[in-house]
Amino acid sequence: MPREDANDFNWQDPLRSEDPHRMPNTSARPKHSRRTRRRRREDPARNELVSSSLESAQQCLFNQDYGPAFAHYLLVLHLAPVFKDVAKDSFRFTLFKWAEELDSVGRIQDLFDCYEQALELFPADEVILNSMGEHLFRMGFRDEAAGHFHKALKLRPDFPEARENFYRVANWLVERWHFLMLNDHGRNQKYQQAIQKAVQSGCNTVLDIGTGTGILGMCAKKAGAAEVYACELSKTMYELACEVLTANGMDGCIKILHIKSLEMEVPKDIPQRVSLVVTETVDAGLFGEGIIESLIHAWHHLLLPPQTSENEFREQSATGRVIPAGATVFAMAVESAEIRRHHRLCVSEVGGLSMAAAGELRSPVSCSMEPDDSMEPYTTERLSRLPGGYKSLTEPFTALNIDFNNVTELEGLSSREVQRVYLPVIQEGEVDALAVWFQLHLDEESSLSTGPQEDTCWEQAIYPVHGTKGFVLKPPDQLIVEISCRDAYLRLCSVAVQRDGREIQLDKSPEPRVSGNPMSVPNPEAELCSALACLQTGQNQTKDFCMLECSEMALLNNQDYHQRFSAAFGKLISQLKLSCPNQEQGPGVQSNLADDADSTNSSDLMYVLDVSEGFSLLSLIAASHGHVKAYSSVEKHKQQDVLRRLANSSNIAQENLEFWLNNMEDEQGMLQRPSREKLWTAIILDCVETCGLIRQKLMEKASLARCLLEDGGQIFPQRIVVYGMLVESDMLLLESAVQGHEPTLGFNIAPFINQFTVPVHVFLDFSTLECRHLSESVELFVLDLMNVNANYTNREVKVQATSAGRLTAVPFWYQIYLDHEISVSTLSQNSHWKQAAAVLQQPLEVQAGDWVCLAVKLHKSTISISAHVAGIAESNE
Structure with a gap:
């Protein structure tokens, strides 16, 4: 959001005339014409209200009381629009400062209400549009943010902030696979041929679900369909599709709706049921974009009945069908260090800190038979471009077949019994994931494959395995995989390994049980001990379980980075101690400060502030050097608990680790001095985003950080x-x-x-x-x-x-x-x-x-x- 320095703000009222009660230009008279309009009669009370409100706005602004200042400005500009031009800069400044305060206390709705009020007054103000877009994007409203950035750029094409923001949001709104798909000539031609065959065989009314650019709907119209409808949920893609249809002369031939297909009804949205639904609402895991739910709804409400034995002799136009007609899902177990380091802890120590006390850390990508809203069942990777490659531990196997033209099969998918598959291990390795792809059957003759060996625009779905640390599969083991669709997501879980007639559980710790005879009963005493052990393990896992983002897991596993930071910070401490030879040294100082962090000795502490994004151990690594009080940026309570456990196990005094964001409401600021007497010894900045870009506003943060360092203090990194x-x-x-x-x-x-x-x-x-x-x-x-x-x-x-x-x-x-x-x-x-x-x-x-x-x-x-x-x-x- 654009900011102005309060010290540079002109506090003199730019709107005051010689007479404070007189409006500027009130003496101007309109030129007479043949029909003179009635002049508006001056209202002294109104002028008095505007003048006093203007004065109050300026006084509130001077006192940094931005909420009342904003309210006064609104009143002035509504009552006296003539002030808009001269008041614009002051109004913007007030809006942005008040928005900062609202944001800091979580009054998000009030924040957006203020921006809406501002845009009512200044609908063509590119700076306000861009600023509102920044707030919208940060809150997750990407479509709306893109609209504001786009409007700002149309108003001012050379506006660098809006262009930078538009580029960032464009990566979210129109994901790069849109370009890959449109560049995939083989995929496009196969879809076009399948649609053409269906239309020529009698399917002359078509609905394109999730139309994107509108290409499939246009294929249907070009093939001769009498009526074509399309729907698109994304506002950005809907507007894009409208432009495409107009450019191709089909805006009057294809009715496109900005609506979710599940909300469509006959005859409210389309006049009658259609004979063909075309869609490509499939992701790398096939069902992730909701194709099952949308097709069930379509069969019940939007499509003609499917062709069955009862109606197979009727005219084909009286039956409905779907393109694609179905899919076959394949999977295999793989070993990959790249996948492993993004989903579970692979190291025993980080930057000199033992991780034994951290508890269980894992990524939010974890599959289980029971749906869990906090977890994603899979992520995606292009296996052919995976750094370090991968090793196939099993042969590919068929995990699922699905017929999109069989509504009964679609409705029964979620209630299917869990299927257990025994997969022979073909080479030795540690199972890190199940890789999944599919063959999409467009019709009886044509299909598309998303397999890892195909030249395709698709990635593969990756189901990581968390509980196999150090466990190596080897022939003739059999990996036991359970397959279900409990919540219309395809779920694959590696649950056990069969070895020498025993099942070894992967995600649990029970005693191995003998397989084969289902009636065999283990020793009751051993079973009880095993159950108690499992219960205790489960309790500990529940208590200590902590979820980190995939990028945070990879950061945690980056030993080289943490070791080098520890070495660089150690050098800084040594240099400062040499410059202050009387300062106490060594980790033992921490025990002296444990009882009172604000005691007389605390004035000799070195203060470190970590403003990294997300989960970071850098503050703790700094504190482990001794004589350091560290302030961490970690916000989530479970993650803070992990740091506290690690601090305790590393003999770091509780008082020497604080979470400064917990006190934001009291401190009313972020990068502040640790106390009246002290400045920061070190400030740790998060400079590079995981995606490969420089963090936004990095140099502004560095400029502020330099002002808060003590003599000899340092920003990490320096350069x-x-x-x-x-x-x-x-x-x-x-x-x-x-x-x-x-x-x-x-x-x-x-x-x-x-x-x-x-x-x-x-x-x-x-x-x-x-x-x-x-x-x-x-x-x-x-x-x-x-x-x-x-x-x-x-x-x-x-x-x-x-x-x-x-x-x-x-x-x-x-x-x-x-x-x-x-x-x-x-x-x-x-x-x-x-x-x-x-x-x-x-x-x-x-x-x-x-x-x-x-x-x-x-x-x-x-x-x-x-x-x-x-x-x-x-x-x-």
Whole structure:
């Protein structure tokens, strides 16, 4: 949100005239014409109210009482719109300050009400539109945020903040798979052929559920369907589809509804039942976008009855059908270190801290037979591009067959009995996940596969296994997998391993039981002991269980990063102790401070503030060095409990670890001094997002942090160096925009979907990216968090091409310097960070030996890169 410094604000009333009770320009008279309009009679009481409210607004603003100031400004501008132009800046400032206060105390509805009131007064104010969009996006209202950013850009195309925000939200709204799908010519043609066959066989009324760009509905109309309807829930995609239909001359031929298909009715939304439903509301796990629920509803309310033995001799137009007709789901067990480190703790110590007391830590992706709203049953990965690869521990097996044209089968899916499958282990390894893909049967002849070996736009669904740490499968073991669809999600759980006639449970700790004879009864005493052990284990797991995001798990498993931070912080402490030789040293000091953190000795403490996003151990690692009081940014209570247990097990005094966000309401601020006498010894900033971008407002935070450091204090990290490389990558082009000049299946779609093209591709794994390297890596940019005078906003870098090719992108990553010597790279194999790439609007032909000039710019936190081949004069400079 745009901010102004209160010290720079002009507190003089810009609206005051010589007579405080007289409105500006009240003496102006309209020119006479043949029919003079009646002049509005002046209302002294009204003028008095406006003047006094204006004065009150300015006084409240001076006193930093922003709520009343905002209310007074609203009254003034409603009663006297003539003041809008001169009052705009003051009004904006008041709005933003009041919004900050409302946000800090959780009054979100009041915050949005204020923005709505502001936009009633200034509907074309791009700054207010952009600011409201930022709040909406942060609260999860992505569609609405995109609309505000888009309006702001239309009003002011050169507005950098709105453009940066629009690029960020575009990655959420129009996910990159939209581009991949439209670039997947094989997939498009198969869908078109299946729809054409269905329409020509008599299905002449069509409903496209989840139309996206509208391509499937347009295929139906082009095939000759008499009536075509479409629905789309996303406001962004709905508006995009409307533009596409208009551009292709079908806006009057296809009725598109901004509605969820489950809410559609006949005849309210469509005049009669249709004979064909087309849809691609399937995700990597097949059912994740709600296709089962939407098809059950369609069969009952929107589709003609299916073809059965009773009506098979009727005209085909009297029956309904669905494209796709069904699917077959496949799965296999895999070993993958990359999957493992994102879903469970793989290390025993982090930055010198033993993790034994942490309890059970796992990602929120966990499958069980019982639905749990707090957990996701699966995530997605492209196995062919998984860093470090994967090992197949079993052969692929058929997990499920489903007929979308059989409503009885669809309705019975959730009540199917749990199926147990015994999978022979084909090679030794630790099972980290079940990988799932499917074959989508469009009709009797045509199908699409999302398998890991296919050249497809699809990823695979990944069902991680949490409870097998250190357990190695080997032939002739059999992995026991349970399959269910309890809540219309496909659920696959690796529950046990059969070895030497015994079942070894993977997620529990009972005694192995003999399999084979179901009537065999184990020893009652052993069974009781086992049950008690399980009960105790279950209680401990429930008590100590803590959920971390996948990126937080990967961060926790990044030993190199934490070890280097510990070393850099240790150096800082040593330097400060040398400069203050009388200061007590060693971890033993903490015990002296345990009784009273504010005692006389506490003035000698070193204060550390960690403002990292999410779960972070850095504050605790700092406190473990002794003579340190650390303030952690961790907010969630269960995660705070984990830190407290780790502190206790590491002999860190309870008083030396605080959670500063718990006291936000009292402190009315974030980066504050720890006490009146002390400044911070170290402030830890979270500089790089997991996706590979610089954190928003990083340099502003660094500027504030520098003002709060004691002499000799330090920001961690001190400096960030951005590196990049020239590459040729068709994959990045395919994921960034619809390619080529030819229409997609004859339809003009590219110009509209490409509005959501973003210049920077995020969540990139450079180690597995399909590309050709056209240069060596080169330093692109430097961000110095400790020295404001060392920074710049743009730089020209010359890079010599080492190979000929088409320059399509510049992937970039960071070397993060914790101090002058110790650094970590976001490109390293165990990095929890991904990389990013600037994709060029037009590929650039280069020859080996050419010098390429890269114009690198940093605005706020966004890096942009443009390129051209240097001329002879430029090359010689």
